[in-house]
Amino acid sequence: MKSDRSAGKVTLADVGRVANVSAITVSRALRKPEMVSPKLRQRIEEVVAELGYVPDPVARALASDRTDVIGVLIPSVTNSVFADVLRGIYSGVEGSPFSVQFGNTRYSVLEEERLLRVFLSQRPAGLIVSGIDQSETSRTLLTQARCPVVQIMEMGPAPVDMMVGFSHCDAAYDATRHLIANGYRRIAFFGARMDPRTQRRLEGYLRAVKEAGLFDEGLLITTPRASTVELGCQLLSDLLARTQAVDAIFCNNDDLALGVLFECQRRRIAVPDDIGLCGFNDLEMMAVANPPVTSVRTFRQEMGRRAVEMVLARVAGKDVPQPVVDLGYELMARQSTRGQERMRRGA
Amino acid sequence: MKSDRSAGKVTLADVGRVANVSAITVSRALRKPEMVSPKLRQRIEEVVAELGYVPDPVARALASDRTDVIGVLIPSVTNSVFADVLRGIYSGVEGSPFSVQFGNTRYSVLEEERLLRVFLSQRPAGLIVSGIDQSETSRTLLTQARCPVVQIMEMGPAPVDMMVGFSHCDAAYDATRHLIANGYRRIAFFGARMDPRTQRRLEGYLRAVKEAGLFDEGLLITTPRASTVELGCQLLSDLLARTQAVDAIFCNNDDLALGVLFECQRRRIAVPDDIGLCGFNDLEMMAVANPPVTSVRTFRQEMGRRAVEMVLARVAGKDVPQPVVDLGYELMARQSTRGQERMRRGA
DNA sequence: CATACAAATGTTAGCGCTGTCATTTGTCAA
DNA sequence: TTGACAAATGACAGCGCTAACATTTGTATG
Known part of the structure; x- marks a missing residue:
């Protein structure tokens, strides 16, 4: 069984076995290095490299009830305006362990609702949505989302959570x-x-x-x-x-x-x-x-980058001094x- | 414990409890309806609707060792050429339960390698990569990937698996x-x-x-x-x-x-x-x-759409009659x- | 050298789901 | 009615990881 499924897959336990520590210690050495003694940490890192261990984000997500995925809902992929926002978003997550998942609402409020449900079922680290014209249901979903939410592209009177845009x-x-x-x-x-x-x-x-x-x-x-x-x-x-x-x-x-x-x-x-x-x-x-x-x-790229920054700050437990940012225009x-x-x- | 983590989350077991069946039967009713008697199926569907159950893709991925995510590696998000390919890819997955995860290689072979490892660690249903100039390492990773792979944008003599492009x-x-x-x-x-x-x-x-x-x-x-x-x-x-x-x-x-x-x-x-x-x-x-x-x-959109079609066909167990497609140009x-x-x- | 306490490491029990196999129920021919 | 077999359902274990708690080790103090 095992042999078939995980064909060659190296697990935390494998690393632990070779390094002569428990799996959880390996987990800690990787996620919170300061909690593990320098000596052990080094040994573990060596074994990780030797075995080519790659953490399994799926298992991690299930166990910790969170992912490192930021969900982004935009109404169009081709529109160059949104392409620029995407670029900003990418530059924002770059270098962080976070990744981005896009949903294309195709300017449909219903599709947005549907995607929102799908995204929320995946324990996103944060959510970035376009505009301020969500349906009542979507707003409710966003309000109840147990993650930071940023509305981008526009300014409006009643942000769900955070907001970056312009008038x-x-x-x-x-x-x-x-x-x-x-x-x-x-x-x-x-x-x-x-x-x-x-x-x-x-x-x-x-x-x-x-x-x-x-x-x-x-x-x-x-x-x-x-x-x-x-x-x-x-x-x-x-x-x-x-x-x-x-x-x-x-x-x-x-x-x-x-x-x-x-x-x-x-x-x-x-x-x-x-x-x-x-x-x-x-x-x-x-x-x-x-x-x-x-x-x-x-400032389309800027909008994307700022939105990601806000999400990351919140995820890191910092509070965001300015949760509503008007980027203006020129x-x-x-x-x-x-x-x-x-x-x-x-x- | 539970109360806190899964705040309000409805699980398969919850549905089963209400419908008076076991969790696995609910799972089957949802994934392979023909395996469950019509009567039960209907009852389960009602309970699912009533409780607002949404399957957890993360748990499913861990248990079944596969996801419904197609990984896509492109060198640029802004370039309108790739934006068109993305649109094609989106239209290809539309209506299917599959979703798409992008990685931006920024024209870097090394970044491509890195992203490939990340993506592969997530059990993708398929992989779509741009071009035919992967590094040796990347080619090896792709060859060993336990999922269909499509190279797009170009034609070349030695496809890793499948290919859609033009000269x-x-x-x-x-x-x-x-x-x-x-x-x-x-x-x-x-x-x-x-x-x-x-x-x-x-x-x-x-x-x-x-x-x-x-x-x-x-x-x-x-x-x-x-x-x-x-x-x-x-x-x-x-x-x-x-x-x-x-x-x-x-x-x-x-x-x-x-x-x-x-x-x-x-x-x-x-x-x-x-x-x-x-x-x-x-x-x-x-x-x-x-x-x-x-x-x-x-034919940029077409390229994206065809690539997805090929992946989906393979995932569905069909064989792809024409695994290398030259889309030509005009x-x-x-x-x-x-x-x-x-x-x-x-x- | 015993005590107190912090730092480092380990044990246990799941997360929500599905694969595998076991069991029950239903159907039909003899 | 009975047996044989297929269809429908269930029990169980475990995917790879981490939260929470438990234990061990190290260190300073009187």
């Missing part, structure tokens, strides 16, 4: 104000995949144009489709087919903005003179496009909006 | 041939992050230009830096500072190509008339850029190379 609404408001300040009056909004964050950007846009008395429903172009560069081209075509009275476009994200830029180039619409263009997220390419495109820089004003200024808000 | 070398060869066929003679190669796949693309390029007697070392621009759009701009500037005798550029990937395109626009270099431009991967935006950019389409000839044709190779 999409304020960011969009500032971007729109920037367009207005630079002389644009007929400012369109392009929004794809109207998820909660996009909705809040729309809110910010609306607040700004309404305040300035520039609101026109005809300038609102939204679609449930996922945003792509091609969609940006299309939305511009759609808009222009409807009206020529547009002098700026605030895009819900940089993919759309890039599409708009290409389409403007094709149609020989001068950016920023005929049309001002502003994106969101400040993807790397925006700064080197032709012309460089104004965008709202968000308006990168560039040529596409006749931009010179550069302002910062939040955090 | 980067052939793809680059065809792309370069296309440039030559369309009248370009001074064809530069831009390569960033010279990982094995980039190296093979370079090989393909070299084969084509040498065959045509068009090789010039001065047209080879490579850098270990990660590729970005900005880097594309820079490499073009560098090249032009060195020589004006260039009439086409084959970029190692689409990020670089996009940078080159923007820089050409800025410098009023006409694409495709002054300079032909070809990318690699056919990111969505290439088709709608201005002008649309020729690129080599690769040259998307567009305006940036005066392209009309559209050819296919591989698979």
Whole structure:
């Protein structure tokens, strides 16, 4: 039996036998070296190396009722915004014994609920979830989770536990104000995949144009489709087919903005003179496009890294002095909006 | 004791107690329903629902010596190419009880080795690794892995187990041939992050230009830096500072190509008339850029999905009729190379 | 040198589940 | 009805590890 299952698997007991100590001492030597005398510790380490012992995380999890896995729920794997957050999360766990398990909610609240249950059944060391629009059930699950929880991407009034994000609404408001300040009056909004964050950007846009008395429903172009560069081209075509009275476009994200830029180039619409263009997220390419495109820089990697740091601190028993962190954003004003200024808000 | 640890946790035994059967019967009702009488099965299912029982994957893993986790090793999380592969992998496991655990090797063979050991210690149901350039040690680990293994992204002569990919070398060869066929003679190669796949693309390029007697070392621009759009701009500037005798550029990937395109626009270099431009991967935006950019389409999502399918088939005990799959590629000839044709190779 | 106490190590009993084998129940032919 | 056999269910042990408690060893003190 044993011979078959554990084919060659070295256990704590094996190490103990060779080193002439009990299994638990080996366990301690590995996890809490200071509890074992230096002499023994060294002998054990030698045997571990010699035998090529690798701790079994599954057994450890069962015995100690905890894992070293941080569960992360994000709505999309492909969206480059989340890819950046992931990178941040990875850099955060790097060098620690923790690993990361992702769940893709695909922008579905129900899928989020389901994944949450799955994750929670695995005794995560911590949980990182996207946004603040969980279902009632999800919130309950998170509240009762016996591990630290971080909500990322947004700020909101009632954090489940900890939170790192920024205000999409304020960011969009500032971007729109920037367009207005630079002389644009007929400012369109392009929004794809109207998820909660996009909705809040729309809110910010609306607040700004309404305040300035520039609101026109005809300038609102939204679609449930996922945003792509091609969609940006299309939305511009759609808009222009409807009206020529547009002098700026605030895009819900940089993919759309890039599409708009290409389409403007094709149609020989001068950016920023005929049309001002502003994106969101400040993807790397925006700064080197032709012309460089104004965008709202968000700190996506930082968000991931901070979230992990908070989880790790809590797991280590430290308390987190600032459990709610507003990372802010930065308006990168560039040529596409006749931009010179550069302002910062939040955090 | 118990009360504290398992706070509210419902176990198989709990379900069994309420349903008046033994724990093992509940286990069977859940895993192999056909082994339990319909009547009992129904009663058990009711109790499971009533109590909100969720199986504990950790305990199951320890007892059965296997998990439902597929380990995936990729060299980068941010690179959009791998993001697409991930999406494919996700769509592959969707609806199955399997989940995915990623490891980021950051293009390091040693990190790959380390992660491999970690993953293997967790009894994965299967392993998906990127490329064919594992270290000797890694190959040994993979060979001895007691689970199916799929190498993705590339084709190679000696698969560890299964393989899904395409020939980067052939793809680059065809792309370069296309440039030559369309009248370009001074064809530069831009390569960033010279990982094995980039190296093979370079090989393909070299084969084509040498065959045509068009090789010039001065047209080879490579850098270990990660590729970005900005880097594309820079490499073009560098090249032009060195020589004006260039009439086409084959970029190692689409990020670089996009940078080159923007820089050409800025410098009023006409694409495709002054300079032909070809990318690699056919990111969505290439088709709608201005002008649309020729690129080599690769089937990244498909690669991920197929890899998962192969693992699942093997886990289910089926045998995989075609354990080595060449997915091929497709040259998307567009305006940036005066392209009309559209050819296919591989698979 | 006995005492007290801390440090170091060991013993025991599971964690929740599943593999294996044993037992019970049901079914059918003779 | 009985026996033979399959189907359904159960008992038991153990996966590899760690928490909690128990014991031993070392060390300082009077």
